[in-house]
Amino acid sequence: MMASFMEYLDMGGYARYVWPAYGLVIAAIVLNIWTARRALKRARIEAIRRLAIKGRPLGENTP
């Protein structure tokens, strides 16, 4: 069981090419999700700030 798992991880000797490729792509996906969510969060905070400066109260969640 353990031996066959190690053999699988070895990818027929191509492990040092296959796993970095998969790792890189998954990291890129995670990075893209993170930056997109951060962009929306920042735009919301910025919009709230902009509206608050204009002097009209927004409600309870106004900073």
Added chain:
Amino acid sequence: MAWTWFHRLGSPPYIYKFAAKLTPWFGWAAAVLIAGGLIGGLLISPADYQQGEGYRILYVHAPTAWMSMQVYMVMAIASAVGLIWRIKVAHAVAASCGSMGATFTACALATGSLWGAPMWGTFWEWDPRIIFELVLLFQFLGYVGLRAAIDDTQRADRISAVLAIVGVINIPIIHYSVEWWNSLHQTASVMKLGKPSMPLNMLIPLLMMFFGYSVLFVALLLVRVRAELLSRERSASWIRDVVRA
């Protein structure tokens, strides 16, 4: 009239709310497809008769390369729509594509390099398709840089739209490079007329990865477009409603 749906597509508040509703659907569809593609590609599909297990880089390389071109097409078409009909939402879509396109292109180049090392004996070769994919990376980076360099959003929209539209010439060059020049890359084996030259247990995980990336791109685009719309609208009252929620 039948045209009202078209006008709604150009309306920021409508798009903002619509995008917020659609995002989880596309996000979960992407998660399921990519998970299925990874399981299929890493566990179910057989080893290649020539490249053994090493060919499994295919499942992350080909879909990212296709996506790099698809994202560019979306960016260029959105730019053209924005430029011709002066639709703010279209410019917001184009602006959202740049950084995502750059990461897909960088992934295509890097995974290609990791695949080329054992199979072609080199991490880098001045192969036509690789050269034009590298050009595509610089196009995305140039687009992002150009936008960042111009403070006035409307001017940035117009100028970067022209850059995106002119650059579209590279897409058919990348696609047909393997036929026009001698290339280390194979000619089309999936996107061609007739049957793909690949068994189903390899083709299905590959297509799942491709569609998974496509819906992931849509999900991320929906999030980024909302951010763009919020930062573009200066005083619209609809912003008051959506940020309060």
